Amino acid sequence: MADPATLTMSERLTALVALPARMVFQVLEYPLMLIQRLVGIRGMPWVFLLPNLAFFGIFVVIPLFINFAFSLTGGTQLFLADRVYTGTEQYAYLFDCGNYLDPTTCREDRFWKGIFNTSVFIFFQVSFLVLFSLITALILNQKIRARGFFRAVYFFPVLLSPVVVALIWKWILLRDGVLNAFLVWLGFDKILFFVSPEWAMFWAIFVSIWAHMGFYTLILLAGLQAIAPDLYEAAEMDGTSRERVFWRITLPLLWPNMLVVIVLALIKGVQIFDEVFVLTGGGPGTATQFIVQYIYNTGFTQQVQNFGLAAAASVVLGVVLFVLTMIQLAVTRRRDNG
Amino acid sequence: MQKLVRGLLPVSLVAVSLATSATAQTELRMMWYNDGIEGEVMQGILDRFEEANPDISVTLDVVPYKSVLESLPVQLASGQGPDIARVTDLGGLSQYYLDLTPYISDPSYWQENFGPFLKWLDPQGEAISGFMTQLTVTGPYVNKTLFEQAEVEMPGEGATWDDWATAVVEVADKLEIPIPMAWDRSGHRVAGPAISMGAQMFDAEGNPALVDDGLKAMAQRLYDWHQDGTMSKELWGSVSGNTYLGANEDFANAQVVMYMSGSWQIPQFADKIGDAFDWWAVPAPCGPAACTGMPGGAALVAIKDTEHPEEVGKLMDFLTQEENLAEFYGKTLFIPGHLGLAKGGVEFATDDPRAKHALETFAGAVPTISPIAFDLQGYVNNRIMFNALISRLGEAIVGELTLDEAYERMTDDVAKQLAEKGRQ
Structure with a gap:
């Protein structure tokens, strides 16, 4: 250790700040050496992973198995041991349909309505989310005035709680909300946005895009900034048009990021619940009732809390999410491997 | 240093004794929701109960009505519910209610004044599980x-x-x-x-x-x-x-x-x-x-998983005393769920002719x-x-x-x- 008298003020300060960390390491050193002696150097990564694995196991893996076990039971008892084993009855009930494309022919019509609504939501939400995120990222990648400010503005909604986002928009869209006041001021009639299935779905998609666009814009912006400027300079020297530059350079090089964005947006889209639940409550009727809300309603809001059916529906949802996650992993791996 | 230790010692002793007396107190938790001012009125009555029974403290957990409908049943099923709860699904949750009969001082008073409504709380039996905080x-x-x-x-x-x-x-x-x-x-x-x-x-x-x-x-x-x-x-x-x-x-x-x-x-x-x-x-x-x-109405019911049935019984006895219920119904403008008070009439704390007309x-x-x-x-x-x-x-x-x-x-x-x- 250096002689304290020879240290500069800044070095002393650094040493002082590092002191607690140094003390912690000194305390940990002996037990870690002991563990290393026991498990060997090759076992040490597992020791470091253990806390995280335990956390993941307790809060994710075990509940997953419990949920699956619940899906094979019936009745209203909360504890698994008290419940009646029903085998695949809950799944058979969910899939009992005259025509899968027409939810009204299904015994559990709301489950299929939830799937149908979620599919419509995903189709429009993901398409427009990716489109708007791309346009915004392209604009924010230009040398425009107050670029930092605009980047922050677009990202700001991502920081808000989904409930806050939904409440803000709900107040805007109500009969006596700001938007209707504006429409009346312009001479139009008020629109009851939450009474029309089309408007309700439109606003559910719009609000979701508004809330999440900043995050995806950031991913695409990072991708855009990773494209070597030489390529654009070479294209400019060759006199390539801007459209051609976009289609032949920007988009192909941004494509791996686009795929990540699409898959992430798909996964988030399937999981949609909180914003729409607060915004529309799933209505009108079941027009914006998505699959997660169906699970919530079935498991918790009925007098007979049907945990078995809710668990079976969430297993189905889990399978869909698993497939999407596998796609995302494959895409990421392909991108990382060049 | 010794001086500091000597100075801190009495303070520590007082703190320990306070902590000990605090832990000796039985804490009851009451899950409650509000339509109007009834939470405030109930808190006033509970304060008087705590004054008269310093060994029991009652915490009024005010939750949204939605929680009573959706979260309470899950809590009760897992044995993690409160000691007392204000509910509206009167019969639907009856399997979780405590029969207060052994813990209240005069079951005949309850039968006499809450008789017809006790059936709503226990459609199959004769249990006394609680009383109506309001008839609607x-x-x-x-x-x-x-x-x-x-x-x-x-x-x-x-x-x-x-x-x-x-x-x-x-x-x-x-x-x-x-x-x-x-x-x-x-x-x-x-x-x-x-x-x-x-x-x-x-x-x-x-x-x-x-x-x-x-x-x-x-x-x-x-x-x-x-x-x-x-x-x-x-x-x-x-x-x-x-x-x-x-x-x-x-x-x-x-x-x-x-x-x-x-x-x-x-x-x-x-x-x-x-x-x-x-x-x-x-x-x-x-x-x-x-x-x-x-x-219809809402009832305050005792929950069978409580660890303090004696204290719950004591509290329920206190709350159902005529003067306390008269105060509760009178201030909250609720239709009484106590037959004696309904018969004798409650003095409602309002001069509003519309409210009086509505109550009538x-x-x-x-x-x-x-x-x-x-x-x-x-x-x-x-x-x-x-x-x-x-x-x-x-x-x-x-x-x-x-x-x-x-x-x-x-x-x-x-x-x-x-x-x-x-x-x-």
């Missing part, structure tokens, strides 16, 4: 000032739902009021008028039979009123499933001519509307079979309540019926189902849930 009766309020301004005569005693619908539309048209008629989005609210139309709710064997001609007659009216603008789809059409929505805010803002709700709105309207306009409770409109609302109207409606309505209220699985009714009718109103499909689905929903519940 469903029924409509009208904005009398709007009727006067529109110079439309208010339908009188014996008027039917159709008479009222015609009158409120006339008022709304003349004064450009956006919502002529609004009903709480609740199956319980629809049940009374449906029974008035002839709905029986049960078959000859006493099994639930939700859909019959009486119910269809009322459902058809509700459907038609939503299509012709008598009722706004904002309430029934704007959410899904069995979500409860009330029009109390709209009524208080004079956006509604007639509002079908119940007696529990009185304190809120007295507070919020005051004398801004004449809000007037009117007797339940009639149908061919009756002129009935639905009885709802209290006076009790004798006209149909026996079917009482049976339905006492039926353990009534919420299954209410939820099926409201959710499917809502889907028909927004055009997702025809009324016939909705009736079919209601019947299926009730059968499915009863079967699931029966699988023990």
Whole structure:
């Protein structure tokens, strides 16, 4: 250790700040050496992973198995041991349909309505989310005035709680909300946005895009900034048009990021619940009732809390999410491997 | 250093002794929700109880009503519930109630004063599980000032739902009021008028039979009123499933001519509307079979998983003393759920003539309540019926189902849930 008298003020300060960390390491050193002696150097990564694995196991893996076990039971008892084993009855009930494309022919019509609504939501939400995120990222990648400010503005909604986002928009869209006041001021009639299935779905998609666009814009912006400027300079020297530059350079090089964005947006889209639940409550009727809300309603809001059916529906949802996650992993791996 | 230790020692001893005395105290937790000011009133009574019983502390956990409906059953099923809870699903949660009989000082006082309502809490047995913090009766309020301004005569005693619908539309048209008629989005609210139309709710064997001609007659009216603008789809059409929505805010803002709700709105309207306009409770409109609302209410019940049944019994004894209940009902403007007080009369803490009139109207409606309505209220699985009714009718109103499909689905929903519940 250096002689304290020879240290500069800044070095002393650094040493002082590092002191607690140094003390912690000194305390940990002996037990870690002991563990290393026991498990060997090759076992040490597992020791470091253990806390995280335990956390993941307790809060994710075990509940997953419990949920699956619940899906094979019936009745209203909360504890698994008290419940009646029903085998695949809950799944058979969910899939009992005259025509899968027409939810009204299904015994559990709301489950299929939830799937149908979620599919419509995903189709429009993901398409427009990716489109708007791309346009915004392209604009924010230009040398425009107050670029930092605009980047922050677009990202700001991502920081808000989904409930806050939904409440803000709900107040805007109500009969006596700001938007209707504006429409009346312009001479139009008020629109009851939450009474029309089309408007309700439109606003559910719009609000979701508004809330999440900043995050995806950031991913695409990072991708855009990773494209070597030489390529654009070479294209400019060759006199390539801007459209051609976009289609032949920007988009192909941004494509791996686009795929990540699409898959992430798909996964988030399937999981949609909180914003729409607060915004529309799933209505009108079941027009914006998505699959997660169906699970919530079935498991918790009925007098007979049907945990078995809710668990079976969430297993189905889990399978869909698993497939999407596998796609995302494959895409990421392909991108990382060049 | 020694001086410091000597100085700190007495402080530590005091702290330890305080902590010890604090831990010696039994803590009871009471889950509560508020419609109006009843939480404040209850807190005042609990403060007096704690003063008289320094070894017991009671924490009033005020939660949203939705939590009582959705979270409490899960907590109770897992054995993690409070010691006492204020509930409205009176019979539905009866398996979790504590029989207070061994823990209260005078069970005969309870039988005498809460007798008929104890059955609601324990339909199968004779247990004393709690008492009614309020009795409620469903029924409509009208904005009398709007009727006067529109110079439309208010339908009188014996008027039917159709008479009222015609009158409120006339008022709304003349004064450009956006919502002529609004009903709480609740199956319980629809049940009374449906029974008035002839709905029986049960078959000859006493099994639930939700859909019959009486119910269809009322459902058809509700459907038609939503299509012709008598009722706004904002309430029934704007959410899904069995979500409860009330029009109390709209009524208080004079956006509604007639509002079908119940007696529990009185304190809120007295507070919020005051004398801004004449809000007037009117007797339940009639149908061919009756002129009935639905009885109901909230009860404070003891939970069987409590670790302190003796203390819970002591607290319940204190709360049900006549002077405490008289204070509670009087200040909250709730219809008493104590027969002695109901007979003797409670001095309600209001000078508001509208509130007094509403209390008289709802209290006076009790004798006209149909026996079917009482049976339905006492039926353990009534919420299954209410939820099926409201959710499917809502889907028909927004055009997702025809009324016939909705009736079919209601019947299926009730059968499915009863079967699931029966699988023990």
